Amino acid sequence: MDQVSKKIDLVENTEIPNLFPKNQWYVCALSKELSTEKPLARTVLNTNLVLFRHHNGQAVALEDRCCHRALALSCGTIEDGGIRCGYHGLLYNETGKCIEIPGQEKIPTKAKVKAYPIQEKNKIIWFWYGSDEHPTPNSEPPEYAIHDDARYVYDGDVYHYDAPYQLIHDNLMDLSHLGYVHLKTIGGNANVHMNAEMKVEQEGNTVKVVRHMPASEPPPTYQMAYPFKDKVDRWQEIVFKVSHITIWTGAVDANTDKLDDPQRQGFHMRGFHGITPETETTSHYFWTIATNPSDPEKAEELKATVVQQTKDTFDEDRIVINEQYQNMLKIPNQNMIDIHVDVAANRARRIIKELLQAS
Template sequence: MNVPGSESLAYEVAAPAPVPTFPLDQWYVAALGWQLTDKPVGRTLLNKPVVLFRTPDGQVAALEDRCCHRALPLSNGTLDERGLRCGYHGLLFNGDGKCIEIPGQDKIPSKAKVPAYHVKERDQIVWIWFGSSEHPEPNCEPPAYEVHSSGKYIFDGDVYHYDAPYQLIHDNLMDLSHLGYVHLRTIGGNASIHMNAEMKVESDDRTVTVTRYMPGSVPPPTYVAAYPFKDRVDRWQEIEFHVSHLRIWTGAVDANTESLSNPDRGGFHMRGFHGVTPETETTSHYFWTIATNPQSDHEAIKAKVVEQTALTFEEDKVIIEAQYQNMCRFGTPPMIDIHVDVGANRARKIIEQLRHCAR
């Protein structure tokens, strides 16, 4: 029997916000500065179709890649002296996504606009902000990369598209022990020395650093082509993981001539920037640059180092895409870890923690 007023009250409990697919509240690499010239560039970044272009004053802008009139991708349009013009009916948009001209029509509806993203170019790297609902506006500056602006190095780079999830690229870059097996023609070297290199791994809640030393090594082909080594060399590999990019400093000095812990050591340097940006859950953009310090014939040696680096990354791409295809083929049977996986595993833990923080 129900007593009036005694009915139990039902309360609606809000479901927890879903965990985002990728870490948010981060700056991700959207392009290398020299890739944005006289044409708009369309890319999907973190599942979001984006068009990138330069405004008349040379600044970088990023808009949703969809015209608000009939939905043509704006990346199919053209740039003129005032902004980005849609390739279907000529609507003209400025860098804020506002329509500033409709051909043949004086009145521009207030709704004639396209969502804009926060984007910033720094040290010739174009960064785009993907924020959570709590931080739609950037709460920090994009990372600096002084290697591009210090004047100590010369560099170049490119972008690869991977048919594989972005964290498989992280795994590959965090573990350079594979060089002796995958990159015999370029930056490899003795596989046993790579696998047994002295290794130190340090981490905090956002970064992982892996340091590897290989004294008494035979210099690999890329090193020999770029620097006048006398004989054996002492090699180093310093890998610094951040959520949206990695910085890898590798190189060598003539054996027993300098301390590998000296931050100002000489010898042959290769400083790599690796912007790893998810396209979707299963595809990725890999923006890379390589900087070096030739002693002579600067342009010729830079060209050689860039060519050899591109060859190296093409070798990596074959391995990673084949790895992912096999993972899809076999499903999820358990995989074992070995000693070289420490850095990559810590990087994956950071990614997982940051995904949950941005709910």
């Protein structure tokens, strides 16, 4: 096995099987990506999908392969009845059944492709990655009500990483790097970040991290987006689940609100991070960022600012993570030490490792 095909466990520096936790909902698209006009090809969890909307608006996921001569259905066109292959015109409905073969009345019973269970919820398209025992969902997709909360405006995008998905988890679970990687956006004083009070809790397969940085300087993004008076009390709340991470960050003017009050005011940035493996060594990163406009008349302007600042931040992260992984391949099988900021990321890795071992 070559180094590119290996998946590296940074907790114990050992190789683990090339698997992903099953019986989970993973993000396969943002709602805005799917249309009735053009199919979308996407590989998630080593599964080749063609995604599109039926004429009634339903999100559909089929195997991206015509059963006739194997052309990707994503090379075809969407019609009222389903998706038509771009080679010989076979038409498939939303269940994957071929319902028309041009020039031929009889349709073979084997003329079909696999349809995959997906659900659309809160403007997110979720893909069920099931086991042999649970090929169909045994739970509902996660809830992310922020996308439907009138207090917030949001937008997002999809990034591709040439790196394993758990390296992205590591990055998001440890925000101490902000003071070094994101100086021009959401960073701030590196010393404050590294010494921030941090609490890590675990319940089942969920890990929560809370970090407070009282009386600190607001970073550039915060200053652009909110009329802070001077120093701020800043918070970071990170919640890890196997298929996605949510991060609520923000700040209030120093000594004006309690950072443990769930209804606290000030400037909010609520991030959704759907990290889905494409393969063992590549990943999709579906993200959105929501913010609460201090001036409703400038909501769109604020949204544009925060979204662009977030893109700039994630561009910086992607460079670091891709370079990190390439260096791991160049210098393989080297031990890595842990420091105090790694507690939450290590817990997340252990959760995934335990799920893999149990499967």
